[in-house]
Amino acid sequence: MRATWRGLPAKRHTVGWEPGLVVPADDGSPLITDHYFPRADGDFPTLLVRSPYGRGLPWSPQYGLLFAEQGFHVVLQSCRGTGSSGGTFDLWRNEAADGRATVSWLREQPWFDGTLGTVGPSYLGYVQWALALDPPPELKAMAVQVGLHDPYALFYADGALRLEHALAVGVGMTCQHQGMAPFLRATLRLQRRLHDVTAAQPLRGAHVSALGVEVPWLDDVMTHPDAEDVYWRGASAAEAAERLRVPTSLVTGRHDVLLDQTLEQYDRLRRAGCGTALLVGPWTHTSALRQGWPEVFAESLAWLRAHLCADPSGLRPTAVRVHIGGENTWRDLDTWPPAAATTSWYPAPGGYLTRQTPTDSAPLTSFRHDPADPTPSVGGPLLSRTAGPRDNRALEGRADVLTFTGPPLTEPLDLLGPVSARLSISTDTGHTDVFSRLCDVDPQGRSVNLCDGLGRLRTAEHGLAHVTVPMSATAHRFAVGHRIRWQISAGAHPRYARNPGTGESPVDATTFVPVRITLHTDSALTLPRGSGLT
DSSP: OGGGOSSOOOOOSOEEEEEEEEEEOTTSOEEEEEEEEESSSSOOOEEEEEESSOSSTTHIIIIIIHHHHTTOEEEEEEOTTSTTOSSOOOTTTTHHHHHHHHHHHHTTOTTOOSOEEEEEEEHHHHHHHHHHTSOOTTEEEEEEEEEOSOHHHHHEETTEEOHHHHHHHHHHHHHGGGOHHHHHHHHHHHHHHHHHHHTOSSOTTTHHHHHSSOOHHHHHHHTOOOTTSGGGTTTOOTHHHHHOOSOEEEEEEEEOTTHHHHHHHHHHHHHTTOOEEEEEEEEETTGGGTTTHHHHHHHHHHHHHHHHSSOGGGOOSSSEEEEEBTTTEEEEESSSSOSOOEEEEEEETTTEEESSOOSSOOEEEEEEEOTTSOOBOOSBSOSSTTOBOOBOHHHHTSTTOEEEEOOOOSSOEEEEEEEEEEEEEEESSSEEEEEEEEEEEOTTOOEEEEEEEEEEEEOOTTOOEEEEEEEEEEEEEEOTTOEEEEEEESOOBTTSOOOOSSSSOTTTOOOOOOEEEEEETTOEEEEEOOTTOO
């Protein structure tokens, strides 16, 4: 694995290993833990890494070995119910208490010098935020990589189930801690059966055939679409960032499924006056830990050394570093998003996108969406190998996809910040989803996705409704001759579960009704204004 990465720092120490240590949770459940340590005299700070994905590949080399080589004790622990740890895994519910129990155990270890940091990606980021809800005094730094703080937002967008996310997370949580071979077999089984599972009527329970086992917490997730439901009470650890004083490094990618959550974490930490740094790379959720690992490791290592070892030499001078798509460069910023006004673009007859403000809310164009032939998802923030920027031309050739395209640019255009859409639409059923996407069209006509979002319409039949769709954020340069494109459809399947068009739950629906959607002229695409846009 080391040979596949370029630019990793030279190791400072050889590493020792104590596998299979037993850490007692408050209820007595054994939390199985491996201890990696530098084979050298002296005190070293400790990094806590808690994972539901096992303690083997890739966690052992990427976190246990690499960080221990740089002068840290690394405590790599399997969350309860996973990787030989006792108890039952219950998504998010035990992480705060089990994290605190592990810190109590650390205090009794002769090698623990009282200086603690945390590090890890994805759900390994969530367990850090759970511990930070009531941070122990020993916690001096956090390094959250492509991490979440809100499980609900991982699984839902405006009440619409992120179906492909849910299935991928189900496979990862259920199988990865069993070892790479079972995990790969389960991943291939899901890929083979994805169409049958996601097209099932009803959807409830269909995932069992793809995962091979019943997963009670996944069934619960898929059947609780309301963020205010008691089921989700206590799931979000967002409040931790609102009062935290522990310096925290954040890493994400422009096509990471957790980009929005990471940007929310940064905003909360900044407003709370907590020391923080943000790195946004050209990555998806998984590529950040593969192709992006040298940058991600260097970022986290520099932060942990600065705050655990009093060595700030590796820190960059600015709080934010963002990769700019379209020109493949990095840009250092004082904050995110950079201060900028916004501009609105409007759909016009003939598929044009214009800056001219409409004078009314007249019907502009319409399309028919049939859940029996759902608009497919293409690229974007996914957990699969098809994630990231993709050619959208085939998608945009479908009759159920609208596109509105601006004129060729005469000078470069930078967009840095959040993107959103306000759609004025009417339907013949009153129930539909609306998928909105920003694309960059090159002179050859290739249309590449930058960011997107989905909103849900619930209104009276035929009535005009206004839906605001947050479309995440982007950091992108449109080159001269390129064009801005706004893409609109009624879904992206199987990324999102199909809307049955009846108001019934997508998980329980057995009847799916086609819907005709009419777009009105006062719909608007809102972009952050950058250089070159006046």
